[in-house]
Amino acid sequence: MHGLINRAIERFVRDTYGRDTWGQVVRRADLSFNEFEAMLTYEAEVTTQVLDAIAQVLGRPEAEVLEDIGTYLVSHPKVEALRRLLRFGGRTFTEFLHSLDDLPARARLAVSDLDLPVLELCEHGGGFFSLTCQWSRAGFGHVIVGLLRALADDYGALIILDHKGGGGGCEAIEIRVLNTEHATGRSFDLGARAE
Amino acid sequence: MVSGTDHTPDPNVYAMMDVLCPMHVVLDASGHIVHAGPTLRKLLKDASPIGARFNELFEVKRPHIDGTMALMLARAGTKLHLQLRGPQRTDLIGVLVAFPPGGTLGPAGGAMINLSFGISVVDAVRDFALTSSDFAATDLTIELLYLVEAKTAAMDASRTLNLRLQGAMIAAEEKAYTDTLTGLKNRRALDYVLGRLLEGEHDFALIQLDLDFFKAVNDTMGHAAGDHVLNDVARILVEETRADDIVARVGGDEFVLVLPRLTDAHRVHDIASRMIERLERPIPFAGQMCRISGSAGSALSCDYAQPSRSQMMEDADIALYAAKRAGRGRHVRYTPALRQDGGPEGRS
Structure with a gap:
């Protein structure tokens, strides 16, 4: 698994629960280091061990943890750079949804060895969408749910999300966009720079 | 209009x-x-x-x-x-x-x-x-802006990794070039410095220095006393040399000094003699006095048309043994005459 993904999981735990909790996770996952390097690649099991350890340390189901990671990635000030990169996907939330199919290609453009899930959006009319998420590792759909929820806030859109489950590394998410201008979203200044 | x-x-x-x-x-x-x-x-x-x-x-x-x-x-x-x-x-x-x-x-x-x-x-x-x-x-402008930001973020992450690796590399190199007991340079560091000086055709003096009577200190007073003496010797050698001189420990009681820019045989003799004089002062350890001395042989790069590492090391070694044969506790400068007879007339 790419270090960027492991590093994001680590930052989520550190920034949300503090370094002591991260220390517990490191011990429980039996890591030989205490910090992920964003630009190195790790064995896939390492990510599984870390996610298991987080669920145990926090005493919460993994799906919930994954969803929180998705929300963290868009809403925490420390990862503002990622929010900005996602906002390049479209002017409106609906436009953004349609950019999700390009997500793996966009990621590869920046970091050529970064593999992200294959996402496919289907529009059914009346603000109703379905998104399938395919990846080597099950559960990424929950990250997407958290991410979409936070991004809808960011755009000021009102949506309802439902993770429909799935198997064989393929998960389905239902999205209902009730109002694209429900609230004033956060601004996205093209010329600004994330600190 | x-x-x-x-x-x-x-x-x-x-x-x-x-x-x-x-x-x-x-x-x-x-x-x-x-x-x-x-x-x-x-x-x-x-x-x-x-x-x-x-x-x-x-x-x-x-x-x-x-x-x-x-x-x-x-x-x-x-x-x-x-x-x-x-x-x-x-x-x-x-x-x-x-x-x-x-x-x-x-x-x-x-x-x-x-x-x-x-x-x-x-x-x-x-x-x-x-x-x-x-x-x-x-228009691809938005994609271009996305790419600029994404690449900047990726570069920042890479830079962080590079800095960390560089820090680890410097620490590892430092360790690889250091004699752990005395903190002096080791043979690897010596080879590197000699290589660089010869490559750049810079002149330098090479001194081989062996401790005399060190084995006796080790045998009669123990390894702790021996280690203490070696550290004291290291301190003396560093004090008697300039900041950019290299002092390396290349064996148990064998040292090599590289003094860049030195071409004056008399100055080399003065430096080596002063070091030996200081080494001969008794070193106190656990209520007892450790007495050692040193013998040194030197070679100057300016004496060679084409100085080479092996030739200079060998010649300094010949001078060192001439110093030992002449009764230890002294410095001898290499001259070709030492090769023929190795007698006391080879003394500097």
């Missing part, structure tokens, strides 16, 4: 162009602006451009022409490098097409110029507070 045409151009053309090319500008036959796309108007924020002469608002930088209509039309279809006049001197690129006669697409004798930011786009987006709706939906 629309002039130079009898026909009124179809306004739908301009409306279409506003969507397709929001940075286009329409000029009449005299080079006056009759229409400007919405993003271009944003760039010219203060004044409405309509009626102004194109070359009053934009300077044609390359090809270097004065921006009169005839010269501009002659460049139709080729790339123009332009610069916005005014406080914000943004670079632009553009291409001009002449309107066909008849005047329904645009003023006869006039032209349409489509502009773009080119490489200045990142600054321009910030300077003019542009948003994605300021660019045509097919």
Whole structure:
């Protein structure tokens, strides 16, 4: 698994629960280091061990943890750079949804060895969408749910999300966009720079 | 100030162009602006451009022409490098097409110029507070901005990794070049320094120094006393040399010193003799006195037409053994005569 993904999981735990909790996770996952390097690649099991350890340390189901990671990635000030990169996907939330199919290609453009899930959006009319998420590792759909929820806030859109489950590394998410201008979203200044 | 045409151009053309090319500008036959796309108007924020002469608002930088209509039309279809006049001197690129006669697409004798930011786009987006709706939906500017930010973020992450690796590398190199007991340089460091000096054809003096009676200290007073003496010796050797001299421990009680820029045999002799004199002062350890001495042999790179590491080490070694044979506790400079007889006449 790419270090960027492991590093994001680590930052989520550190920034949300503090370094002591991260220390517990490191011990429980039996890591030989205490910090992920964003630009190195790790064995896939390492990510599984870390996610298991987080669920145990926090005493919460993994799906919930994954969803929180998705929300963290868009809403925490420390990862503002990622929010900005996602906002390049479209002017409106609906436009953004349609950019999700390009997500793996966009990621590869920046970091050529970064593999992200294959996402496919289907529009059914009346603000109703379905998104399938395919990846080597099950559960990424929950990250997407958290991410979409936070991004809808960011755009000021009102949506309802439902993770429909799935198997064989393929998960389905239902999205209902009730109002694209429900609230004033956060601004996205093209010329600004994330600190 | 629309002039130079009898026909009124179809306004739908301009409306279409506003969507397709929001940075286009329409000029009449005299080079006056009759229409400007919405993003271009944003760039010219203060004044409405309509009626102004194109070359009053934009300077044609390359090809270097004065921006009169005839010269501009002659460049139709080729790339123009332009610069916005005014406080914000943004670079632009553009291409001009002449309107066909008849005047329904645009003023006869006039032209349409489509502009773009080119490489200045990142600054321009910030300077003019542009948003994605300021660019045509097919324009790749947004993707370009995305790429700039994504690559910057990836580079920052790489830089963090590089700094960390560099820190680890320096620590590892430091360790690899250091004798752990005394903190002096080791043989690996010595080889590296000698290689660099010889490669750069810099002159230097090489001194081989062996401790005398050190084995006796180790055998009678124990290894702790021996280690203590070695550390004291290391301190003395460092104190008696300059900051950029190299003091290396290359064996149990064997040391090699490299003194860059030294070509004066008398100075080398003085330095080596002073070191030995200090080594002979008894070293207190656990209530007892450790007594050692040192023998040294030296070779000077300036004595060789083509100095080589192995030759100089060998010659310094021959001088060192001459010093030992002559009764220890002294320094001998290498001379070819030492090779023939090794007698006391080889003494420096």
